[in-house]
Amino acid sequence: MGGHGSGRYAAGLEKGKETVEQYTHFNINFLAPFLKKGKKLHLKAEMKSNPISKLIVDPNEMYIELEYKKDQEVIYLDKTPCHFGGYRYWFLCQCGKRVGKLYHGQLGFACRSCYDLNYVSQQYAKTDCSYFIWRMYRIANKVDPEFNKQGLNTNFPIFKPKYMHYKTYRKLLHKFELYRFKGERVWIKGCSLIVNRRF
Ligand SMILES: [Zn+2]
Known part of the structure; x- marks a missing residue:
């Protein structure tokens, strides 16, 4: 197989290059198509190497459930209306902020500013x-x-x-x-x- 979007960082996870992006991150753009269609998604990783072993998206309840490196996480979602109709979707971070990307680290999935601040928390x-x-x-x-x-x-x-x-x-x-x-x-x-x- 191989190729773009398959293998270790499939299922919306990406590994970044810069400082904060050294963390594996999860992008809302991966979920947006499912959310827009109001489609319930129940994804079990097909590949053993995939770090997300479970992903459940329920657009009606506005949260996702996932399992990553044996951490079970519930991530809440939010939506804001767009100028041209429809909605824009966001992750709701633990700090209450609406963000498009979540990073995985000691706090589980959290936003960039949580991890910036939390060089303190990591101590x-x-x-x-x-x-x-x-x-x-x-x-x-x-x-x-x-x-x-x-x-x-x-x-x-x-x-x-x-x-x-x-x-x-x-x-x-x-x-x-x-x-x-x-x-x-x-x-x-x-x-x-x-x-x-x-x-
Ligand atoms: Zn945050």
Whole structure:
């Protein structure tokens, strides 16, 4: 086989050349034709070497589900009307930004500015509970943009914004709880180390 669009970076994934583009990225242009047709896409990689092993696109629910390097990801989509009719589609990054490209790294799929900023985040180790708190805040900020201004808060916002699907809200809540659980585990482990040292 071989040729353009097949092999390792098939299914919309591209490997870039410049700095941020060293990350493998996923372009909305790959999905746009399916979204425009309102077509449900259920793609299982035909080739073992393909890094995306699952891709589900449901234009009615405005999200995609994919599996990449054993990471299961749900990516939300958004659309804005075009001047000449129809819609333009976007990925909705974890930070709430509408973007055309997502990069894959430590945060999973996230936008360029997330990874630019997150040379800082990459310094967090997953053995550090602030890493999990930081991820919880990013998720909660999608529901309540004021969340990170309320001081240390580990409770998910109880009010769902009107524009958000209930399903989306539930998924964010679930993700938030998962990070809280992981963070607490790391925190307790850290405490037990201190306790053991002192007594
Ligand atoms: Zn982002």
